[in-house]
Amino acid sequence: MSKKKQDRSVSSVNVENENTENQNGKGSTFVVTVVNDSIQGMHEWTEEETNLLKQAVEADGGQFDWDVIASAVPSKDINQVKAYVLSMQQPDNQANQSANIIKAPIEIWTDLAQKLTSEDDKAASVCLPQEEVYAVQTELREVIADQQNKLNKLVSSLRSIKKIVKKTKRQNRRKLAEQNAKIDTLISLLASNAVPNSSSLSPVCKSNEKDDVGKGKGKNVPSTSRSNAAGKDNNVQSLLGKHNSSTPEHKHILPLITVSGPTDMELSPYSLVPIGQSPNIMLTRQQYNDAYYRGKNIRRFAVRLAEKIFGLDVLSQSTVSGQQTGLEKLDVDKLSAIRVEVMARFMANGTLDEREAKWKECLLSVGKRCQVLRSGRALKPELLNPSSSCSDPETLALVPITNASEENTAAQSISTTQANVTLEVDKSLNVAQTPPQINLVPLGGSPSVLIQKEDLSEAVKRGKKATFLALRLAEKVFGYDVMLGSTITGREGTERLDNDKLMAIREEIVNRFARDQPIELQEAIWKKCLYSISTKCKVLRAQKQNLGGIIYDDDYNEMKVGGDLDLLANVTCPENQREIHRAIMGHVSQQAGDMVQQEGNMVAQEGDMVQQEGNMVPQEGDIVAQEAMVTQEDDMVSQEGDIVAQADDDIEATRNHITEDEVAMEHEQEVTATIQIDQSNGLCEQHIQVGELVEQESDYV
């Protein structure tokens, strides 16, 4: 290390501003000054001068008497002596300075900051040349600017990415809305078919038709389907065409409950499904699923199907064989369809003898149901229980079906064998009178939400609590298949349950359980009901996800597995639910017939109105036509009022036909609900037995 370098690296100290304490290293403040060598006039130190200075410092004993020390080196002035002595006391300064040259700017400043903030007063002597400081500052500015640019670019990129994500989200929402609109359009197009054509409704025909479309061979296609343009059919096929059964087995027995994908539009409960492959005998999917879920076993399933296909009024006026005087015979074709359906469901692997035995039990149950309906009593569960089935099957004269392809010739077989079977079935049953009426009644006073009278009665019977009744009504109104794909709010990929129907259920619940209660309590009850419905939907979804199909190998032929309930659906007609119901059931009571006829007139008038509106569009300002429309609207309102009144009469008629037991049970339920509500409100301090209260009221009456 040369002395010149030492001198350059060591800056002199401004001694004018320093006192003795500072020079002794005891000062609390320090001053760093950068002084040029030229100004200070520093000179090189010879070895002799250095030795002399060291000896003087040692002799000073740390007192730093600069006058004495400087006198030892007469060739140097006192300032030069001070600077040199201090430089000798910091031997590592030179190394640090040299290291600073290759350090990064930030490191230089970090080291400097550490030294400046150090409690060691020796740091006070650290000095940097100004040109180095400026250089470091320049470098720092460049680095900061560079980092700032990079940061700006990063922020810009993030913003652009965010915009892209938002744009994608909007596009997805738009696409989803468009798809929903397409589905709605298809539904409305299908609904325009109104009463379904048998060919267009049958899954068999549908799959055949799809094959024809795919092969370009259009033959024997129903006019109703074709008349709506091939494009629509193609769209429909694209939506519905997942159920093409190509295997020979499926040609004989179509799986009514199949696994289907989310693109199926047959989620509608009003979609029609054929019973027993018969294109003329159909149920809505909601009806079929209800029979399916409530069936539990082959006999119950058969009875449920019979109830829905024949209708309770027909059952109550008929017997299986028609041998009883004054009673009609149940339609053979419909019985045949039910037979094929239940056999396909429960006895697919059974022998012919087993099938005959089972069908005989089913007919017994159906016949028993007819008898019970005539007598006005509820069907006892044991009547449909296999364990209590036909006590002596051998007494029934059965003609076994010899044809192996039973399902395909079931109608013919039934026609030849059923006479014997049904005759014996009817013989085992008694005959009674007074059939009940069948009607659609508004739910919760809502004219747009109709429910079969017997369904409502059944729901009321089973719904002893508000939540139970809500569940039963939801099952009736929505159907299982709709519920399993829906939630209350329609979030997370599920459909939203129809709010009008929910409100109708709510009104029914409130009227029955909290009619005179504060709105807060009504809301609380309804909240619990919604909770129950939501849970039910969840359970159904879980069943759908966990179970893939139906298992028949149960000893008792119980439906052990719910499976996927997405049934084949050919026509969706939600707006014409009652029309479809009328077409399916094939019978309505006179009152219901009048009501539907009035509705038909209304629909016709609505069609005329639409046509008139179309004519009015190019003729704006045609007040006369508008007045005519108003007049027609008034007529429609009047007719609607008549229909509502008719519906009220139906309800009244329904109530008149409810048995005394049902009335008593319903009354007891209402009393129970009142007690529960009173107890919850603190209005009823003592726990009162329902029976006691009813008894007391009876005594009072």
Add this chain to the structure above:
DNA sequence: GATGCCAACTAGTCGTGTAC
């Protein structure tokens, strides 16, 4: 087996502050 309850998770809503 059906139903209710609870905790965890998730999505939507609302209010507030900030940047353009």
Add this chain to the structure above:
DNA sequence: GTACACGACTAGTTGGCATC
């Protein structure tokens, strides 16, 4: 003034468990 971001809050869904 508008759009956006962020956090707090609310409500719904879901899985698991308990109860009837």
